[in-house]
Amino acid sequence: AQSVAQPEDQVNVAEGNPLTVKCTYSVSGNPYLFWYVQYPNRGLQFLLKYITGDNLVKGSYGFEAEFNKSQTSFHLKKPSALVSDSALYFCAVRDALDGGATNKLIFGTGTLLAVQP
């Protein structure tokens, strides 16, 4: 079965420290992976995606993510956290059962990132 797991409901980090939000996936074939961020009472905003190529993907607001095929992981990272990064983060993988014909996404349950000043 296709799935996305975000093992941490919440990640706490001090401002200025590096942050990591974990994501693992299960899907057949080559995965197409995405990270989104949701600020309170807002819709989801796209951060970055991995389709092919370099395993380290850079995205918006200084975020990056590392694709690791052997560990089926796609962890989100940032070298220095800001208080304004506090939000809910979702990892998603494209549904592969229809060959990607519909671009449907399967989402993880989300990780709340709390950055303390």
Next chain:
Amino acid sequence: NAGVTQTPKFRILKIGQSMTLQCTQDMNHNYMYWYRQDPGMGLKLIYYSVGAGITDKGEVPNGYNVSRSTTEDFPLRLELAAPSQTSVYFCASSYPEGGSAYNEQFFGPGTRLTVL
């Protein structure tokens, strides 16, 4: 571009009432989606559409209906509201590139629905 817009922002319904959640996008995207978001559950796909006149069920379609008469609009209909439909509803859109769908989805701001 306004992107993806949703109305209303908030709504309270009584059990058994019906309503339509509106979604419009101005990016000429072929693909559109409806999700519901419940605490700790992530986003679940309700219905999706790959073009005008074409719709299909997602993971949690029961109690909902959709139509897609134009590229821009993708309304979601609740016929007999139930407390289990209390949720935040998001509409999203995307477009295929080069014959395959590699692109991210763009989300609207959401509709917060409470059924009492």
